[in-house]
Amino acid sequence: MDLSTLPQHQKAATVARILHAEILEGRYGADGQLPTEPELVKRFGVARETVRRALQLLKESGVVMSVQGSGTFVRRRPRRTTLHRELQPQGGPADWIDHGSESWVPLGPPASWSRGEVPVELADSIGLEGQVAIWTCALGIDAEPRVPLRLVRTYVPVDVVEGLPNLGSAASGGSAVLERLAQAGAELFWTLSDGARMPELSEATALDSPIGIPLIQTLRITRQGGTVIEATEYVVSSERFCLTYRPDQDANGLNLD
Secondary structure, eight states: OOOTTSOHHHHHHHHHHHHHHHHHTTTTTTTOBOOOHHHHHHHHTOOHHHHHHHHHHHHHTTSEEEETTTEEEEOOOOOOEEEEEEEETTTEEEEEEGGGOOOEEEESSOOOEEEEEOOHHHHHHHOOOSEEEEEEEEEEESSSSOOOOEEEEEEEEHHHHHTSSSOOSTTOSHHHHHHHHHHTTOOOEEEEEEEEEOOOHHHHHHTTOOTTSOEEEEEEEEEETTEEEEEEEEEEETTTEEEEEOOSBOTTSOBOO
16 A cells, blocks of 8 residues: 555554554454564555554554564453442542442552642633642552552642641541531532543553543532632543443432432
8 A cells, every 4th residue: 555645744644544444343353463564664655654653643542552572462452340420418429330349449659748739721620729739649449450540639729738737648638628627617519520631641651541542530629618629630541431420319210328
């Protein structure tokens, strides 16, 4: 196949589309090897750099993977799991995985508070500006192997955290802030919204998910009066999870509790 008539900037994307279609057709099997770079250069009549860019596009989208010294292979995608959600009266969502058989457990170094700023892409949605206290945590399931599946990041105005002593433990976070404020008699209102966004490189690495796979994003924003006092973002890979809500009532109007 000769792609010489195409503009240079379209060649890599065209090669990637053709190979992707062949992978979907099963030409290379569920986890088979793709042709070598020299073979693809000869087949498509393009430069080796164009072939490498096409393969990189397929890697970023999670279609193929490279094995050092062996070549490029079709990537076997993980089984997608349902993430069940039930809303709590205070503090947002309670999530569990299929059949309730696995529970979330913190992974990695103990989480702690640090100072920073809300990312630009979240600033408008959250409504917090300037310096904030940030709490981050990676969660997996209580089963082997324990790998990160969910990332949590909480943003709280610095003055709110400073007004809540002894909040630096690993068990803290957005929910702990809300519990402490509620105990002090604060009247809180929270909203929950679901969306999607592309991962940062560090997030894709932590979740072992290709950089081109979107994240399912849940954003909880808590206000006291009209002021945002807490915002927590939960993200999971859309390749691994789909999200479903448990209703309060069944189709006949019967309460499920």
